[in-house]
Amino acid sequence: MWLVFAAIAGPAFRSADGTAAVLNAAAPLGILAVTVALLMIAGEFDLSVGSVIGFAGMAMMLLVSHFGWPLWPAVGATLVISAGIGLANGWLVVRTRLPSFIVTLGSLFVFRGLTVALSRGLTGRTQIGELEEAAGYEAARVVFAADLGPFRISVLWWLAVAAVGAWILSRTRAGNWIQATGGSAKAAREAGVPVERVKVGLFVTTALAAGLVAVIQAVRFTGADALRGELQEFRAIAAAVIGGTLLTGGYGSALGAALGALVFGLVQQGIVITGVDADWFQVFLGVVLLAAALFNDRVRRRGLASA
Amino acid sequence: MSASGSGARPVLEAAEVSKRFGGVAALDGVSIALRSGEVVCLLGDNGAGKSTLVRILTGVHPPDEGTVRLDGAPVVFGSPRDAAARGVAAVHQDLALLPLMSVWRNFWLGAEPTVGRGLLRRIDVRRARREAGAALAGQGIAIDDVRRPVAGLSGGERQAVAIARALHRGARVLVLDEPTAALGVRQAAVVLEQIERAKTGGAAVLLVTHQPRHAWPVGDRFVALRRGRIELDRAKGEVTEAELLDRMAGRRIESEG
Numbered sequence: 001m002w003l004v005f006a007a008i009a010g011p012a013f014r015s016a017d018g019t020a021a022v023l024n025a026a027a028p029l030g031i032l033a034v035t036v037a038l039l040m041i042a043g044e045f046d047l048s049v050g051s052v053i054g055f056a057g058m059a060m061m062l063l064v065s066h067f068g069w070p071l072w073p074a075v076g077a078t079l080v081i082s083a084g085i086g087l088a089n090g091w092l093v094v095r096t097r098l099p100s101f102i103v104t105l106g107s108l109f110v111f112r113g114l115t116v117a118l119s120r121g122l123t124g125r126t127q128i129g130e131l132e133e134a135a136g137y138e139a140a141r142v143v144f145a146a147d148l149g150p151f152r153i154s155v156l157w158w159l160a161v162a163a164v165g166a167w168i169l170s171r172t173r174a175g176n177w178i179q180a181t182g183g184s185a186k187a188a189r190e191a192g193v194p195v196e197r198v199k200v201g202l203f204v205t206t207a208l209a210a211g212l213v214a215v216i217q218a219v220r221f222t223g224a225d226a227l228r229g230e231l232q233e234f235r236a237i238a239a240a241v242i243g244g245t246l247l248t249g250g251y252g253s254a255l256g257a258a259l260g261a262l263v264f265g266l267v268q269q270g271i272v273i274t275g276v277d278a279d280w281f282q283v284f285l286g287v288v289l290l291a292a293a294l295f296n297d298r299v300r301r302r303g304l305a306s307a
Numbered sequence: 308m309s310a311s312g313s314g315a316r317p318v319l320e321a322a323e324v325s326k327r328f329g330g331v332a333a334l335d336g337v338s339i340a341l342r343s344g345e346v347v348c349l350l351g352d353n354g355a356g357k358s359t360l361v362r363i364l365t366g367v368h369p370p371d372e373g374t375v376r377l378d379g380a381p382v383v384f385g386s387p388r389d390a391a392a393r394g395v396a397a398v399h400q401d402l403a404l405l406p407l408m409s410v411w412r413n414f415w416l417g418a419e420p421t422v423g424r425g426l427l428r429r430i431d432v433r434r435a436r437r438e439a440g441a442a443l444a445g446q447g448i449a450i451d452d453v454r455r456p457v458a459g460l461s462g463g464e465r466q467a468v469a470i471a472r473a474l475h476r477g478a479r480v481l482v483l484d485e486p487t488a489a490l491g492v493r494q495a496a497v498v499l500e501q502i503e504r505a506k507t508g509g510a511a512v513l514l515v516t517h518q519p520r521h522a523w524p525v526g527d528r529f530v531a532l533r534r535g536r537i538e539l540d541r542a543k544g545e546v547t548e549a550e551l552l553d554r555m556a557g558r559r560i561e562s563e564g
């Protein structure tokens with residue numbers, strides 16, 4: 001599979017600029033995909049992360065431009081709001097025992113709608129700009145939107161999130177519990193794993209990642225758009241699956257998800273650079289996703305059958 | 308008919324326990340005693356009350372009447388985890404293992420040894436692997452690499468992992484519910500060997516099975532249930548394998564007491 005990418009995206013890597021373009025494009029999705037993969041390994045989905053990006057970005061902009069907050073407190077509040085949404089998602093899933101697919105599909109609509117309604121109601125617009133006027137913008141730009149040569153600092157955030165995610169999954173008790181929760185919640189519970197806490201914690205984590213992406217993008221583009229983050233929930237799931245995470249839970253990889261996001265960047269930039277019509281981007285991704293899912297399922301069946 | 312065989316005080320016993328579900332008596336005045344270093348085999352057809360008795364002994368539900376005693380003192384287990392914390396571990400048919408996770412991760416699940424503090428607190432992976440391997444070797448199962456997923460183990464090896472895990476967590480009473488049911492002859496022999504070792508190590512074992520051929524070689528005492536009542540309760544010297552087989556085949560024999 002990588003050979004195919006190399007053939008398509010090869011030109012993208014002939015220069016540092018090309019490589020940077022690929023990584024820059026993949027970074028926000030990579031941050032999301034790592035946390036979404038952890039949640040999927042625990043057997044749950046979060047379809048609200050895209051909406052949370054839009055909502056969190058807009059919340060930060062409203063705090064700054066409409067309520068006159070300095071930027072840093074607004075960043076803090078944005079992350080707290082995101083975590084709160086994750087807490088609500090997790091609590092609803094654990095309490096109602098409804099599939100997280102449905103619960104977070106509900107949040108997807110709720111928060112996209114709220115984003116548009118609040119921004120239009122308070123400011124009359126769905127796009128708010130001029131974040132660069134805010135107090136503290138220069139410092140925030142260094143942390144969230146600096147350029148390191150051709151590379152955006154978001155690439156570092158992506159690497160950091162991937163490294164921490166991989167470490168948690170393979171080296172901590174929480175990681176063991178995440179795998180067990182998705183493998184069999186009943187067996188995990190019997191062994192003493194706090195299954196509900198694991199799930200709620202992961203919903204908070206995915207929402208926090210969405211909040212971080214929202215802050216990064218708002219600072220870079222000096223503004224928020226109510227539609228930002230659309231479809232990112234599905235791209236994050238796709239990246240996780242391409243990276244080897246099972247849709248059925250119980251097995252997966254944080255680093256794989258980070259690489260899955262890289263595939264998105266590769267294909268996107270590769271097609272741009274080779275001049276292939278961008279419409280084919282989605283077609284190709286869809287096929288890759290199906291192939292990856294089939295492959296994962298094969299591996300899982302072989303694993304379970306080799307008794 | 309007495310529930311007590313040898314002289315030693317039972318670790319875990321049920322005295323005259325009854326349980327009704329709706330109007331149906333699942334258990335009716337049943338007594339059973341488990342002693343350290345002894346294997347009690349609980350026999351009976353489906354619906355005879357075996358599972359109900361196991362659930363009462365392992366804290367799934369309390370009896371309607373009668374008492375459960377741990378080390379001679381009356382006890383009410385709040386849950387299976389409560390029972391496990393007090394040394395009474397149920398090793399279930401499905402084994403409660405995660406097939407996609409490695410042997411050592413399964414072995415330690417929920418009780419992982421850690422190093423470091425705060426945000427850097429992490430599993431002591433080398434120690435966890437080493438001790439899991441050693442504990443399994445102690446159960447007579449040599450797994451070449453504890454990083455292998457449980458899915459790759461034989462049925463007998465999985466049972467060994469589950470038993471070793473329970474013993475490692477301080478279980479003094481092992482309740483094994485049909486551990487040989489889904490296994491072939493060779494794998495069943497592996498499991499019986501596990502039971503023998505656990506017993507030698509001082510555990511009190513309750514082996515629930517409907518196969519007298521599996522119970523006979525390892526059992527010190529045989530208790531058979533029929534329609535919620537005790538039909539037979541004999542030490543090994545007081546009953547023959549043929550008798551057990553006959554009972555399980557559903558034929559009643561005249562020597563019944």
